[in-house]
Amino acid sequence: MTQNTRSEPPTSELDLAEEFLDRSTPLSRIRGALHRYPALSPAIVLVLAVIIFGFLNDRFLNPSNLSLITQQVAVVGTLAIAQTLIILTAGIDLSVGAVMVLSSMVIAQSTVQLGLPAVLGLLLGLIVGLAAGAFNGFLVTRLKLPPFIATLGTLNIFVALTLLYSGGATIRGAEMPELLTWTGETFGIGGVNITVGVIMMLLLYIAIALILQKTAWGRHVYAVGDDKESARLAGIRVNRVLMSVYLSAGAILAIGAWIQIGRSNAASPNAGVDLNLDSITAVVIGGTSLFGGRGTVWGTLLGALIVGVFRNGLSLAGLDVLWQTFAVGVLIIAAVSIDQWIRKVRK
Template sequence: MSQETTNYDAASEFQDRATFSQKMQAVLHKYPWLSSTMVLVVASITFSFFNENFLTPSNFSLILQQVAIVGAVATGQTLIILTAGIDLSCGAIAIFSSMAMAKLAQGTPAVEGDGLSIWIAFPAGLLVGMLAGAINGALVTKVKLPPFIVTLGTFNIFLALTLTFTKGTVPANEMPPFLLTLGHYVNLGPFRVTTGVLFMIAMYIVLAFALRYTAWGRHVYAVGDDIDAARLAGISVNRVLMSVYVVAGLTFALAAWIVIGRVTVASPNTGGDLNLDAITAVVIGGTSLFGGRGTIFGSLIGAVIVGVFRNGLTLAGVDLYFQLMAIGILIIFAVSVDQWIRKARK
């Protein structure tokens, strides 16, 4: 028997001796969205026993509408966490962008068309989000500050700018109908959802394609997995990081459009917990806080899991404080699973 055959047989025998735990680690390492999917299925089945209305199409439609905003913000948060960063300012950027586009387009009920054209106001709001993301990216790549510290600081800055320069709210009757488009309802068989839900799903599809089938997407994963190895491989690390923060800023601004359609008002006091909710969705969805591992659709599953837990616990009559405790436990569980999965053999 040749040496090559002997080595092959030894390797095969070693693989066969892997424990169930090791095999499970390897599977979850390869498919990070699998653990969150299992949690979603188990939670849905469990909550159905507490309330017969939980598994109805109308209730699931409500859950999707409730998670549309968080799910949209989670798309950009996923990109940043994939690079081993984090963005605590995502909610502030979204609200800043929503107020920018609403205030620029604001008119008065008595005078039609006295605000800026929506074709100027809307792109301006998107540009605000991208510029905010660029500021974060520049501080991370040029000044070499940790993303946590950078975005903690810019969270307060963007929030202060919103409160300072966009005083008051903008009601629906003072906004162009275009800004309220994503609040319209559509029927999909037994489900009735807003166009904001469909727009959010479209965002996931576009980013999933970019991450999987473009060189940019492969570079994002490479930078998050090992930044030094990515640099040695010829990847322009700073350029990749900068692009990620700019694209994330754009997604936060698009989420702002969903916010306006959902609440039918532009208010600087909306979405105070968006940053924490988005990070929660990404972590529960299987994206590693250490970067380089995760999928964009995992974050969508994570957002739905949070929505399912809150909805299910509410229908079961559980107090709000215990709902918050359950979400906290879920986060700790998700991070613990991530740590365990990272020990898997590659």
């Protein structure tokens, strides 16, 4: 009997060959590109959505309608920045809308009913946002509660506190100092009316993007989201990073409250019903992974614009609000499915 002396290739060589073949397919190359550039897919979706809705309705691309979209995105986009920071750490915050509304009511009532200066009212709103963020951070870092459960609980707490504090009453812009509604002031750019709130939102995006890209804190945020245990072994103080993220989110939500007051020219305890869902949608559609450690705030901005474009476009098409919410839900499922597919890319 002759013995077969032909040796099989080492396992590592087989893996390399398989990896090469896998990467050589067009679909794998697309997946690799989407993995390297998380903002690429939302940019494509946004362009296609604008083209489709512009084709379906002539009014969609009118300057007045584009002005409306940008103003609507100002609030969702600001909240989505806070949501992005938390999701980058593999968490999620279901209370962002409630914190924003609570801060807005404190800002408005402290100036109208207590007669405090507008600047002091804004400072109190910032303190409320920071306190809410600190409370969420405490539940996550000290009590070790899952972020989903912790913020689901605080969502109800903050909603109840808002109603108790405000008595369910809405404060109109005419009753408030001009500084509080200043974020709603508009100016024209190429026929499109842009509010001060939109500029504030864009400045926040620039600031957070630079911080995440250029500072050690930003690198630590990504490291904690990618693998908490590895980050801890590398000397990163995980709980401190998480607490700082929740505090930062709280401060951003307080700024969002100021933008919301200017946007609606009022402070209402019933505002922001869909803001939690829309902020998460913007982040996920923007390419930030729900599993943490991957994504950019610029992708989130594109995601917020997609949410605004879809809601506006579907509204112009005459669809009921319920169907608009249905469409947003489909977007979330599609975005998470694509994210899981992208995460399978070989590194």
